[in-house]
Amino acid sequence: MNSADLYRILPEVILTLTGILLMLIDATLPAGWSRRPLGWIAALGSTVALWASLWQLNLGNGTGFFGTVETSAFTVFFHVLICGIVLVALLLALDTLPEDSHHQGEYYALIVFGAVGMCLLTSAIELLVVFIALEISSISTYVLAGYRKQTGQGPEAAIKYFLLGSFATAFLLYGIALIFGATGTTQIYDVARIVPATHNHALVITALVLMLVGILFKVSAAPFHVWTPDVYQGAPSPVVALLSTAPKAATFALLLRVVYEMLPALRTIWSPVLWAVAIGSMTIGNLAALRQENVKRMLAYSSIAHAGYLLAAFAGLGPEGIAAAAFYTAAYAAMNVGVFAVVTLISGYDEQAPLIRDFRGVLYRSPLLGILLIFFLISLIGIPFTGGFFGKFYSFSAAVSGGAISLAIIGMLNSGVASAYYLRLACATAQRPEDQGRQTPIAVPQIGIAVGAALLFTVGSTLWLGILPGKILGAAQTAAHTLQVPPTEAQGPAIALPSQPQR
């Protein structure tokens, strides 16, 4: 290990140090003192990590730690995205976590540790590191999901998420083991080189399927989505803002890496599978969302549908599909964090107003929050000049140019269905409040500096992605081109020798 190796994981190092620092301060701070400054430290740490990831572009593409982690435009894209999401989630938590809630310090530390895992997940090119990274991020999200442990739903959410999540990671691990059995290595580049020549095709296909189960669980794609609504409902809204975006972004990066970089040879296998999963997710997500009364459950099903739209991009060929998927991840993250931020503010941390009909008249009580909520819903519907539109646009145009017109048509019709339930919430928001009914109308909280910054950040990026998507798309395309096995000098056509994997 040398310093060059450390630079390759600089954002992860910074985040880890921030997390440790937070825990130490939290432990030494007297019990009565406010823990809010810890949140600011965490926010600072994630900002620095974000800049560090951008700085990594100067390093050029390359690997570190004996070919276990990679730095490339691809990893930087997802690092920046994840650090951005974490930053917004921290800012959101700063103003919405009740001042007197216990374990506030832990909360911030867990978010930061989770971010370490997610960042590492996007840059790992060794399947075992992938597994470790996934576990790091999962464990902190399991804890965060049950953060409201005084309510019944909090622990329920955490346990459901934990049990099903462990089950899914077991599948992933099993898949990794089979990959090792088939190819004799767990390094992604080597696997990619060996697979086309391997005779043990059935084993590789089984491994692929098992890994897909584990990964698709994490992105809550149908039919592995059943945990999503319960967990989203039970977890506190600021946590859901993080939970529904950052781990998914990281896992989609992993999925891209696995299918496009590690197993492009099996395209004929995974492409139809993902095609079917995409259609299933969109349709199940949207149809189920239509029936929901609880806002968070509705948004949970909507996030399942969005996973489906994103998977449509995988019908695209090579770089175009990757770029579309990466762009969609960013657009989805911006609007979904935004919508959960607004929902947190409207219904409060302890959720006095969980139902759609409770949102009636928000626009009259607080015009700013009402307009913001409608704005994010419009973006989720996919109206032009918002990030959601270009996300869908690139995803479906990747599908169309990949030859899957039927997928694009089903997807677009699905987004028509989806507009119905987003519209229900938007309509409730814009409706005149009832005169009678609820005795004490829910007080709309003041928007503090931190949460104001978070909202500005999400609105800004949603608009930016919708009006000037060129730059981010350019970054996604550069990222897409770096997501391929680098050619090795020593091995030309001799890739076919499975016994001698080189790096």
Place this chain on the structure above:
Amino acid sequence: MRMETINQSILTWILLVPLAGALLVALLPDRGKLSAWLALFTSLVSFGLTLHLPAHFIVGQPGFQFEINRPWIESPAIFYHVGVDGLSLWLVVLSGLLAPVGVLASWNAIKERRKVFYSLFLVQQTAMFGVFVSLDLMVYYGFWELSLVPMAILIVMYGRKEGTKAASKFFLFTFIPSAPLLVAILWLYARTGTFSFVELQMLLASGAIPAGPLFWIALAFLFAFAVKVPLFPLHGWLGDAISEAPVALSMVIAGKLGLYSMLRFHVGLFPAQVRAIAPLLVALTVIGILYGACLALVQRDFWKLIAFAMVSHFSLTTLGIYGLTLTGRDGAIYQMLNQGVMEGALFLLLGVLDTRYASSQIASYGGVAAKLPRTATFFVITTLAMIGLPMLNGFVGEFLILSSTFAGVSRGWAVTAAISVILGGAYMLWLVQRLFYGPESPMATAHTAADLRFQEWVALTPLVVLMFVMGIAPSIWTQAIENSVNMPVVKQTAGRTIVVTGIVREAGQ
């Protein structure tokens, strides 16, 4: 030289001014009539800007004018490409005119959340301008979808009774058909690598794309537009939307956008496919004309009555478009402008009645003319324009469409469609009689209602003046329409179909 720079940026300003106004309204506090004044000022400025277009429009020059074409997004190649020709020129001006009229119509009708109302109203304005001037299909699609949003929100917020239901219906009816439209646009892009209207028009005319899939693509375009117009039998959303929408928005909710899009992007891009489907559309429009008129006769609610009257009128305009004659096309374009003016006035007047008496049931009115004499006068003039009295504007458009159908399409259809002129006279005059004349109804006696207020009078006068001017001197408008519309014209010459792109004059016919 300076005029040159203005000409090259005027469309951008037209798009930006309402948006900037919306932002300003949103940022300033919601105090008294401040938002309304700001919106009035902005809409007057943007109307002034739109007047620049006809003033410097060169009649007869081929292609688009005031064109701006700059790369916006590199991949896919989306260009900020805007421009106007004889088809869109007057529609832009009309939208510009209806904006201050709409603000004045809302002056007293909108009492709460003025800030939200006026800023969304101005966003809607930008979206409509955008639809009329965009020459890049993606930019066009963007504005097309954007135009739904403020409309839907405002219907929910200011709906009279069932706002939410009407808005959902409106949004879903128009949003879902635009999904196939987007896929069709994407498919065209995947085949040709361009979203540019001008390039696509040339590529499609040259027959570079096989006709089989093009049939479906053209159908996707038509479907989206037909719902927006709305055309029989896709008019389900209109009645509710008209009854619920605030007056300023019901003026623009239907018609123009869809009809313009049909002419520009359906007839303009797919002449051969249009030719194939035109007979069906002619039949549907004639059915729509009679169906709308018959149902208008039996409505009890005047908003519903007007909604069905609109179905009838828009069907007539569509008949002009799909008759595929040059005269019919010009008549249709002219009729779009007429409808804008007449319906603007009509909605304003009905809005006056609805706010004064808080009822839209025709039966509860009667003898109102004695109390609101000026309202009655304006209403009668508008009615006469709508039923196509010569010297008023409605006559010119209807005459052009019906005569061209008679001469160029089919005598039977033309005669059948002409029945609607009689029916139109019947339901409109009967409406006037039931609302304004006859014995005074208990409701009219019980309420003391004020006649037209100053701002309503200011909003109505230009519209009524236009009804006369457009009826007496249509050449002011038709000159640009006849000579500068970019439209491929399909001519049947000795059994072969020849598609001519660009401007075709009616010389020598």
